[in-house]
Structures are given as structure tokens and as C-alpha cells.
Amino acid sequence: VSQMAFRWLDMDNFPRRAHFEYFSGLAYPYVGTTANVDITGALKRIKEEKLPFFLTICYCAARAANGVPELRQRIKEGRIVEFNQCRVSHTVALEDGTFCYCTLENEPALAAYLESGRKTQEEAKRKASIEEDPDESLEKFFVSSLPWLSYTALIQPVPSPADSNPRITFGKYFTQGERVLMPVTLLCNHALVDGRHIAAFYHGMERELAAVSAGPEGEA
Numbered sequence: 028v029s030q031m032a033f034r035w036l037d038m039d040n041f042p043r044r045a046h047f048e049y050f051s052g053l054a055y056p057y058v059g060t061t062a063n064v065d066i067t068g069a070l071k072r073i074k075e076e077k078l079p080f081f082l083t084i085c086y087c088a089a090r091a092a093n094g095v096p097e098l099r100q101r102i103k104e105g106r107i108v109e110f111n112q113c114r115v116s117h118t119v120a121l122e123d124g125t126f127c128y129c130t131l132e133n134e135p136a137l138a139a140y141l142e143s144g145r146k147t148q149e150e151a152k153r154k155a156s157i158e159e160d161p162d163e164s165l166e167k168f169f170v171s172s173l174p175w176l177s178y179t180a181l182i183q184p185v186p187s188p189a190d191s192n193p194r195i196t197f198g199k200y201f202t203q204g205e206r207v208l209m210p211v212t213l214l215c216n217h218a219l220v221d222g223r224h225i226a227a228f229y230h231g232m233e234r235e236l237a238a239v240s241a242g243p244e245g246e247a
Contacts, residue, residue, distance in 0.1 A: 031114075031166050036100070036107040043221075050218035051102065056189050059214030060225055061180050064232050066200055067207045068240025081117075081197075082144040085170060086137055087239060088195050088211070089115045091231030092168050093133070097224040098215065101165050102191040107219065110166040116159065117170040119151050127155045130167065137239060164192065172197040181212045191216040 038044060050056045066084070073083055092098045092113065099110045112133055118126040129151035134140035169192050173181070177199045185194075198210035211232065213225055 032111040033108045033166070036109055038106055041107070043219075046221075047107070047218045050216070051105075053189075053217075054187075055185075056217050057185060057214055058217040058220065058222070058225070059183075059194075059212060061178070061198075061210050061212040062229050063203075063208040064211045064229065064236065065206055066209050066236055067205070069236040070200065070207050072240055072242065079141060079145065081172060081174075082131075082141050082148075083137065083239060084197055084209075085115055085117060085131065085144070086140045087232055087235035088170065088197075089113075089131070089133065089168065090235045091228050092193060092195065094231045095224050095227045097220045098168070098193050098228060099166075100191070100219045102216065102218060103165065108165075113166045113168055115170050116164060116167040118172070119148050121152060121155055126157070127151050128157050128159055138243075167192055169194045170196070174199050177201045178210055183212075183214055185214075189216060191219055193220070 038047075041047065069083065069087070070080075072078065073080055096109060099113050100107050101110070114133055115131045116128055117131065119129045120126050129148050131140070131144050131147055134143055171194075173196060181196055181198075183194055183196070193216075194212075194214040196212040196214075198212075200207050200209035202208075211229070213228055215225065
């Protein structure tokens, strides 16, 4: 397990214990959805201040996901651990057309997150690796993007046996009337996450994007 702080949940008093046991026994225990998220205000600031688009959106997604306790839960040794905070492991495009993995450290302020993220991405490009230690990856959110396509659904590769890391994917944004929308996909292990928790993530994304669009004074 990562050195990041976590706690074991009390399975004897866990309200979703029956659900956990049922979905843990399925061959494909995942649940997810794709929804269009309004990025109009955030995109305006990104363009005006020349902020890195992916990292800014990733900042919002990480804060939204960390705001939902169920998305910070993982399955370990048949039980559930809940991390205090989870980091993002995301894909970075390489010049040869492939990609590598990059882990971003959480920063409370957007400016610090972007500065740290740029440096970490450059280091990841030099290493150009997709190898990750499963134990060190337990607390992470897996994030990727499909910036060439505005899609309405997405099928993602998953391991067997199933893991419990939420997967978040961004598609190509598009204009609808006066709004700019972007498809965002969230895939989770149903043993830990229900529909209401997925909805809470999207509502959190809306709040975080609104805070970014408000400028530095709107950021927590």
C-alpha cells in the first residue's frame, strides 16, 4: 500500500457489506457512465491565462473525486481501505505516438498544481514507462484523455481479477449553443461505488470548474 494515510473500514458494520460481497464476486464488477460537463467558464480562463488545459481539468477532476469518500476506497485482501487523499496517475503522449504514465501530487492551489504537474510530466516523458507497482498504485485515480473525439460512451480495458481504482477519461470538448461541453467518463468498481456516488463526482466537477472559472479568489 502507498505511504499515503488510509484506514481499514469496519466490515462488520459496513452498510454496503452485502452489496460489496455480491459485486466482488462478479466477473465484471464495474459500473460507470459518460456525461457532458460544462467547461465554458473554465475554458475562458484557460485561454486567457494560457493555462495547460489537461492539467487544469485534471485538477478539477482530482478534487471532485477526492470529495467523494467512496471513490477513495479500495479493495485489499478482501476488505476495504479508505485513503485520506488519492493522487492521479495519468497518460502522457510521447513523440512516437505511444504514451507513458505520470503520477501527479495533490496541491490545494491550482497554480502550485500546474507548476508541479508540468515538472512531473517532463520527468515522466524522459522515463517513458507504463510500469507501475500495483501496491503503490492502489490509492490512485487512473486518468486518460481522448482529445480527438467527442464521444458518448467509452469501453475501457480492465484487469482480471478486477481492480478497484476509479478510471476517469476526458473527451474532445464541443460547442452547444453558448456553452462548451466536454464528455467525461467515470468507471468504478460497483462493490464500492453506486450511482449516487458517481453523480456526486459529476456535481463536484461542476463546482470545481466553477471555482476555476471564478479566478484565484474562487479557488479553495
